[in-house]
Amino acid sequence: MQTLLRTIYDDVKPLVGQGKVADYIPALASVNPHQFGIAIYSNQGELFQIGDADVPFSIQSISKVFSLTLAIKHYGADMWQRVGREPSGLPFNSLVQLEYENGIPRNPFINAGAIVVSDMNQSRFASPHYAMREFVRRLSGNPDLKTDQVVADSEYEFRHRNAAMAYLMQSYGNFENSVEEVLKSYFSNCALRMSCVDLAKAFNFLANKGYCSISKEQVISEQEARQVNALMATSGMYDEAGSFAFQVGLPGKSGVGGGIVAIVPNRFSICVWSPALNKVGNSSAGVAALESMTKHIGWSVY
């Protein structure tokens, strides 16, 4: 496996830096685009890594999977009354889609859906971000995971579009808490800093029938773990979920920090990271690395 990782790494290295680092907030724009790391964690607890796999980065939308998992643990199947499970189609109609479907977002991985999930967690925890961070520290076995408060504050300052969606959902009665408070928790979750190694470990329960071998806990049931994977497979990669399924064939979730996690059910959890993004906001080198893995190992679930 380590040899294979080296092959893939060398294959993709020339692409690193192609694309554009996220720049909608200054704190993200200053990241060095030439970083690139891969970590693979097996259900047996083996760790394989290469490149900048120990460098922490802003996990951004990858945090949506952790929030979702926390909400599933508490609300179970009831949570699907407030958020759908369907892919979302075009980005341009995110708001009209909320209108058309009476304030129920299409899935928990579009922003509107993740904000509703944050609202669910806000109703349950006194400090939802701390609860989430503790949860992720446990899953990854890394008690030192930190929140980048500069990033969180900067996201909040430019919250307007997300605030618009939250208020629109509130107008349909699909919101329980203060929009401002929920957005603060939501942005803090996005601003968590983790390395490829941290994320490969923290996501292993999804490859392992819901069981985390690091914290020795059944995080969610086997069926629920497969369901989270199914949601990642159909909606985890922004407006590229279909192409990603087509090219890579694994459930995956990306973030604008340049990280992508992917699950090989019953076997491995993977995290690749490189900050430069393609047009739809996924890591260019990250997608290429996962395509290369699929070609070399034939991991597609399909």
Next chain:
Amino acid sequence: MQTLLRTIYDDVKPLVGQGKVADYIPALASVNPHQFGIAIYSNQGELFQIGDADVPFSIQSISKVFSLTLAIKHYGADMWQRVGREPSGLPFNSLVQLEYENGIPRNPFINAGAIVVSDMNQSRFASPHYAMREFVRRLSGNPDLKTDQVVADSEYEFRHRNAAMAYLMQSYGNFENSVEEVLKSYFSNCALRMSCVDLAKAFNFLANKGYCSISKEQVISEQEARQVNALMATSGMYDEAGSFAFQVGLPGKSGVGGGIVAIVPNRFSICVWSPALNKVGNSSAGVAALESMTKHIGWSVY
């Protein structure tokens, strides 16, 4: 397996007839809703069946997978310049989506996409419907498969919405042949009559790395077969693809005739059929049967 099939059949039997038979054309509206069949075909050539698994029905949108396979055989990866691979979001905006994306339909399983695929096949075959029927006869090993011309004519008579989409694509230059001719081929393909047994056999190549053990041919490459499965997984079940992935976890394709095919990669191809449809147009009993299988056997790919 046969015992299991009996359990599932008995589980789901009480649901048969719930919902509504497709009635947008008279020829489909008169089907008896109380029919229900299941067929499973293994990569080793074993056939398991129960109920009305030998009764032919109108395959409708299931034909889109055959047309797509024919187009892939001829055009390979080039075909993706004319049709996308992303899930499509809301049904209400199918036309605005075509406008927004310059006449390129989102995927080959929405009507606009399947019509473009038919246009590709029209450019290639003198008689595209006959070519397609011969192809399917070969895959299923059944030389007697027939087209229901009454259904095909009736669909053509009520072609207006599909004609609107075809003309809109033509206005963007994404159409090569006469709209009327292409629609005739397209509706003839939809009007093919096959049984659960026929379909389970004809779809086996997608479970078997692109190889059809009945006709002894490599239909498409292993990678292409996985890609077709990926497309079914993200876009095969109308506006229920996400829920189907969530609940069943298999690539699937449904038709308004009440049939659903599903693929267990590397192992089985399945066809369930019952004519009464749920709100989004998928067979109610069919979806229930596949959910029951997933629960009993744990076939989810995720």
Next chain:
Amino acid sequence: MQTLLRTIYDDVKPLVGQGKVADYIPALASVNPHQFGIAIYSNQGELFQIGDADVPFSIQSISKVFSLTLAIKHYGADMWQRVGREPSGLPFNSLVQLEYENGIPRNPFINAGAIVVSDMNQSRFASPHYAMREFVRRLSGNPDLKTDQVVADSEYEFRHRNAAMAYLMQSYGNFENSVEEVLKSYFSNCALRMSCVDLAKAFNFLANKGYCSISKEQVISEQEARQVNALMATSGMYDEAGSFAFQVGLPGKSGVGGGIVAIVPNRFSICVWSPALNKVGNSSAGVAALESMTKHIGWSVY
């Protein structure tokens, strides 16, 4: 004229109460639907009135014309960089329209447009609502006009949809002040209480080439007055502007409190009021009364 007013009043009286009083906030829902009044004020200072023409009611969206006039006085033609002058089409796409046109609302009479106009006035006045109320007291010659604080507070409590639009405009850079502060001013303006007589007087400057004969001031230029009338003619009646032009043929502006003002250029300003609304939110009896006037007097500008 007074005889004519009696004829129209008797004609329309049977329709009074048909439709539904606005009930999205409790404070409006409790209004007696059987009230009906008409006031006409001529450029020569003659007042004609009938029915409940002296009863104050919540002017609601009629206030948008006053806010617009204040903004025109200060910003002149520059203001049209931040808000358009085109009719808005379907209500369902108000948010997607803002997205499509980069946060520039179509006209100052849809909510998004009126909120941007309020934002302009917020940048200019320390207390924009008091400035507006003083302005209207002067135009109407009634120093006792009051704001219904219960209505204003209730609107603010249910501000979510308007807040969504304001935040969306802010995400496009078309907002200068705090969303919360601007909405408070906006709702206070809507909650002003005026009678038909007050409104007929306060709007007379639009019939009189921009000159208010009550306050003896040139409020805006003749050209600007005609332009405000043109905006009312194309966009003043929610999703009924076209029908209103077709049936009545006068520039008009309605509010969900049941009031409608209309302008007969160079001659009269009119206000009709009856709280029960038709499907698009205009006073049923009010529209009928204006249609009856047009039929009896031939006041259409077209």
Next chain:
Amino acid sequence: MQTLLRTIYDDVKPLVGQGKVADYIPALASVNPHQFGIAIYSNQGELFQIGDADVPFSIQSISKVFSLTLAIKHYGADMWQRVGREPSGLPFNSLVQLEYENGIPRNPFINAGAIVVSDMNQSRFASPHYAMREFVRRLSGNPDLKTDQVVADSEYEFRHRNAAMAYLMQSYGNFENSVEEVLKSYFSNCALRMSCVDLAKAFNFLANKGYCSISKEQVISEQEARQVNALMATSGMYDEAGSFAFQVGLPGKSGVGGGIVAIVPNRFSICVWSPALNKVGNSSAGVAALESMTKHIGWSVY
């Protein structure tokens, strides 16, 4: 008046040729953009003209007013069950608007609406284009008006988008005849060639309470004439109707051939023509000429 016409002509002359001649079909693209004419016809039968006012050009969408008038003559108020009277908002959503409103176009001046009006006339006349041309010859007093068959054929060849709309309306049951036949009539109407003088005369009945002093006939009732003017005022100028009302203040109808007709109710009918178009498809010099008239003469109806 003739002096005034000279002033306006000299004012606007420097703008002639600015913009872009319609080029979606070759037959229109070859028109010399430097032509410019104005004709004014009074209700008393006086004719004022300047520049290229006798040169025939393709009337294009101006023909929609003639078709509408013919339909009103036959169907009266019943026709409004098949087409609306509201402005249409954004061009990008013409198709989704038809979907949202069940195949009823918003007004008779958008393409979908004009095509439905053509379908009405098709149901009534054996040769709807000849009927229309005879009607216009009578109104203008010019028996030599001709159809440019090259233009009509070319429009038909590029009919795809209009065909898409017609088929979509047919899918909603709002179409009575063959799509192909109706489009042929529709394009022939658009391809009629008339000069400014012809059009000023032919439109005079709308300024003259429905009476044509040339053919000595009451074309439609006074009320109907005002209603047609109201429709032009709210929807006659593509996506510039609001600005045109704001700047010019007259009911108007434009065509991509560069012509614009405008009505001064009870006094004059006007036609200006210059082929170069602004961004929304209205004659640049034509709009400027009408703005200049409004400034010099104060003809705004508002």
